[in-house]
Amino acid sequence: MPELPEVETIRRQLEPDLNGRVVEVAEVLDDYFTKPEPAGSFERAVNGREIIDVGRRGKYLLFEFDDKTTMVIHLRMTGSIVLLAPDGSENPGDARIHEAGQGERHLKARFTLDDGGELRFTDPRRFGRGFVANPEDLNSYFESRLGVEPLSEDFTVDALASMTAGRTGPLKSFLLDQKGVVGVGNIYADEALFRAGLHPLSPGASMKPENHVALRDGVVEALERGLDLGGASIDDYRDARGEQGGMQNEFLVHRREGEECVNCGSEIQRIVVGGRSTYFCPSCQKRLRRRPKRRRVEGGVRAGRHH
DNA sequence: AGGTCGGCCTGGCAGC
DNA sequence: TGCTGCCAGGCCGACC
Secondary structure, three states, rough: OOHHHHHHHHHHHHHHHOOOOEEEEEEEHHHHOOOOOHHHHHHHHHHHHHHHEEEOOOOEEEEEEEEOOEEEEOOOOOOOEEEEOOOOOHHHHHHHHHOOOOOOOOOOEEEEEEEOOOOEOOOOOOOOOEEEEEEHHHHHHHHHHOOEEEOOOOOHHHHHHHHOOOOOEEEHHHHOOOOOOOOOOHHEEEEEEHHEEEEEOEEEEHHHHHHHHHHHHHHHHHHHHHHHHHOOOOOOOOOOOOOOOOOHHHHHOOOOOOOOOOOOEEOOEEEOOEEEEEEEOOOOOOOOOOOOOOOOOOOHHOOOOOO
């Protein structure tokens, strides 16, 4: 499942090769890809445009054009984006891309570039979507859906504290909600909560100040580890060159039901939270039940004054 | 308004 | 072997 580290890995690979390229022919092979917009208007909006930047917002991949419009692609569950080398050039990755099922199979859209290369979107499950928007529409689209970027300096402990204040729902559900922190999906939510020592069912508002710090750090560290390893390939995920990531080999809890906790040796458990499989260590991640009470820090009650 | 749940999709796999 | 049915989950819309 492409989450922030997977999408960012793809973005970093595409950016140097796509900047300055012109889309000569855009072809949508499955109307689902542009739903609810018609494929024809999408193709017309992309045809002839020069790509001047490749960006990312949350799990959305952004191809910025010379006319300031942006092609937005979301991979959802099983989508993948690959870049095929120009015709005639020797690129060992192309064979790998076909082997990984990112060739003609499940091909939903194809963009022929002015250097002969080809950008491909494939998606066996047909959940992925693409659209083109002007800056104002894109801004309001993201404004209503997305919160803070976890790898930006805006993701402070204070910001996290105010987002979770008053929330009675489980922390796991909070992390999956893109209106709070963006880019975290089912994998990195489990990994972040384990790193923070927080139970996935603990209510958002049950956290104490030290928990806010731990969760902020847990989210950042889980995502950065995923980025370092080029993402997690559980089944479908491949990067823009058809290669797997390495994060799946270093999961601390995710998909490790019945295995030993790397920290204490307890058995990792699986529960369902908000309809999603959730993995945690029952010993390292204790459930918080009470809302925090402000602890008085009055001077006189320090230990050692009497014996 | 926050929380919860079902629907969208299809490949893969358990079970018979 | 071949069939059925269920599961995976990001996001959205409906509902409470």
